[in-house]
Amino acid sequence: MNSIPKASGLTPQQKAIGKLVSELREQWHCSQDNLPCYVIQGVHLKLTAKLLATWAECIVSNSIMF
Numbered sequence: 001m002n003s004i005p006k007a008s009g010l011t012p013q014q015k016a017i018g019k020l021v022s023e024l025r026e027q028w029h030c031s032q033d034n035l036p037c038y039v040i041q042g043v044h045l046k047l048t049a050k051l052l053a054t055w056a057e058c059i060v061s062n063s064i065m066f
Helices: 012-027 049-065
Strands: 035-040 043-046
Protein backbone atom coordinates (compact mmCIF):
# COMPACT_ATOMS: atom_id res chain seq x y z
CA MET A 1 0.00 0.00 0.00
CA ASN A 2 1.42 3.40 -0.99
CA SER A 3 1.14 6.27 1.42
CA ILE A 4 2.50 9.76 1.71
CA PRO A 5 5.35 9.87 4.23
CA LYS A 6 5.09 12.26 7.15
CA ALA A 7 7.49 15.21 7.02
CA SER A 8 9.13 13.98 10.22
CA GLY A 9 10.14 10.77 8.44
CA LEU A 10 11.93 12.56 5.60
CA THR A 11 15.66 13.12 5.36
CA PRO A 12 16.98 16.69 5.14
CA GLN A 13 17.68 16.08 1.43
CA GLN A 14 14.11 14.88 0.81
CA LYS A 15 12.74 17.94 2.64
CA ALA A 16 14.94 20.23 0.52
CA ILE A 17 13.71 18.52 -2.67
CA GLY A 18 10.07 18.89 -1.60
CA LYS A 19 10.55 22.58 -0.82
CA LEU A 20 12.29 23.15 -4.13
CA VAL A 21 9.55 21.33 -6.07
CA SER A 22 7.01 23.72 -4.52
CA GLU A 23 9.16 26.71 -5.45
CA LEU A 24 9.63 25.46 -9.02
CA ARG A 25 5.85 24.89 -9.38
CA GLU A 26 5.23 28.45 -8.26
CA GLN A 27 7.99 29.98 -10.39
CA TRP A 28 6.93 28.19 -13.59
CA HIS A 29 3.16 28.40 -13.06
CA CYS A 30 1.32 29.06 -16.32
CA SER A 31 -1.99 30.88 -15.98
CA GLN A 32 -3.09 29.65 -19.42
CA ASP A 33 -2.86 25.97 -18.49
CA ASN A 34 -3.07 26.41 -14.70
CA LEU A 35 -0.05 24.10 -14.47
CA PRO A 36 3.70 24.54 -14.33
CA CYS A 37 4.92 25.01 -17.92
CA TYR A 38 8.07 25.94 -19.73
CA VAL A 39 7.03 28.21 -22.59
CA ILE A 40 9.28 28.59 -25.60
CA GLN A 41 8.20 30.30 -28.83
CA GLY A 42 4.56 30.02 -27.78
CA VAL A 43 4.75 26.26 -27.13
CA HIS A 44 3.80 25.18 -23.61
CA LEU A 45 5.79 22.22 -22.33
CA LYS A 46 4.07 20.82 -19.24
CA LEU A 47 6.37 20.34 -16.27
CA THR A 48 5.15 17.08 -14.70
CA ALA A 49 5.54 16.17 -11.04
CA LYS A 50 8.22 13.63 -11.96
CA LEU A 51 10.14 16.15 -14.05
CA LEU A 52 9.98 18.78 -11.30
CA ALA A 53 11.14 16.24 -8.70
CA THR A 54 14.04 15.13 -10.90
CA TRP A 55 15.01 18.74 -11.57
CA ALA A 56 14.88 19.57 -7.84
CA GLU A 57 16.88 16.46 -6.98
CA CYS A 58 19.60 17.48 -9.44
CA ILE A 59 19.71 21.00 -7.99
CA VAL A 60 19.90 19.73 -4.41
CA SER A 61 22.50 17.06 -5.26
CA ASN A 62 24.73 19.57 -7.00
CA SER A 63 24.47 22.09 -4.17
CA ILE A 64 25.40 19.41 -1.61
CA MET A 65 28.47 18.37 -3.60
CA PHE A 66 30.01 21.86 -3.58
